[in-house]
Amino acid sequence: MRQRQHEAVPTPRADVQAQAQRWVVKIGSSLLTNDGTGLDLAWIARWMEQIRHLHRAGKEVVLVSSGAVSAGTALLGWSQRPGDLASRQAAASVGQSALIHHYEKILQQVARPEDPPLHCGQVLLTHDELRNRKRYLNARNILRVLLDRNVLPVVNENDAISYRPIQLGDNDTLAAMVCNLLDADLLVLLTDQDGLFSADPRRDPDACFLAEVTAGDPRLEAIAGGGGSGVGTGGMLAKVKAAARAARSGTATVIAHGRHPDILPELVEGKAIGTFFRVRRPVLKARKRWLSDHLRVPGSLILDDGAVRALREKGRSLLSVGVLRVEGEFHRGDLVACRAQDGREIARGLIDLDASVMRRILGHSRAELEQDPTIADSVVIHRDNLVLADPTGDWTPRQSSRQPPVSVPNPGQEPQEGGATE
């Protein structure tokens, strides 16, 4: 079920939850392990039972699971989570296979005789899958194929080969990206707190619980601290940002305590447990979502005030005459940031020219540029390939682009552009 945007009367929370068809459920490190090493198999069994329950209710479920490093740390006989990259990669490599083994085994143990077959399908993603358009579409297709074949995708970052410059880091971000890939209806972030509080409840005993908020509300980032449990990576801040990111695809979010008994069945019943993040902004089209999903860009263009206005207020393409400076190295087709002169990122998009060509164009004086329309009017970034930042720093749709055909994924088929909302 897709929450309708700009409704006079917003869909009640209970209905958003009960009618959500495609669920992305994320279980954080803080829940999967009690002391930072090893897995809590008893609780994994309870979550697997709950996922079986969702399937019986006809829901599609993707599980985003942390825990590889914790599981590997215990198996390798180390007393604490490794601090150095190589040991963390080794722990993830050993732990990920153990993690998926336990999920599959326990998923079968909790099956009822009348249940149709349900197996786990491991999907390990890196930042590259989300940066490169072809790999992004490929990841989307395989996730769709798994759901179509009644498989439970179990997603994690490929920690064994990720290293800091290309790392997503926390699985809240990853889960939100999966929501964007799949146009999920509901993101459930299970953690070790009852939800979002007005301050970190570990530090502030007077912190108040927030039952319902708006995804992307900039005030929320100020109250959500970084890593809190010491085991998890992103802390509440990553979850608040993930809810804002998920809202770009119209996905509502619930942050709830994973050890609340039967949390998932109770959410399907529409119960108000945990903090609900309502979607209150226009949904970005799939292609623009992919543009906004990039965590890093190889270069920036510094724009003059006229170009900033043309992009922001008139929804125009970016022309070379409006570019004052080029930073970084990039090639035609790369995603680059467009910045105002004070450094704020106001847009980002796929560039039509290499950095070297841009610099050559900028070598002309502004008077020369203005006199030679063939150079001055070169389209640097077409408006269909641009997303604009709104005043909160989130991304907003602007121009409607043409609708490519909707694709139905087939195994082995080349990834296709397109999708329900593109």
Ligand SMILES: Nc1ncnc2c1ncn2[C@@H]1O[C@H](COP(=O)(O)OP(=O)(O)O)[C@@H](O)[C@H]1O
């Ligand atoms: N405003 C807040 N409300 C709730 N929890 C918060 C807040 N600010 C910081 N936290 C901390 O965030 C932690 C959860 O994040 P994290 O440890 O990364 O968990 P996970 O492994 O589930 O992702 C909580 O244990 C809590 O201490």
Ligand SMILES: N[C@@H](CCC(=O)OP(=O)(O)O)C(=O)O
């Ligand atoms: N991908 C890592 C976990 C990353 C992590 O801790 O994320 P989170 O559970 O969001 O704090 C792993 O499997 O160990």
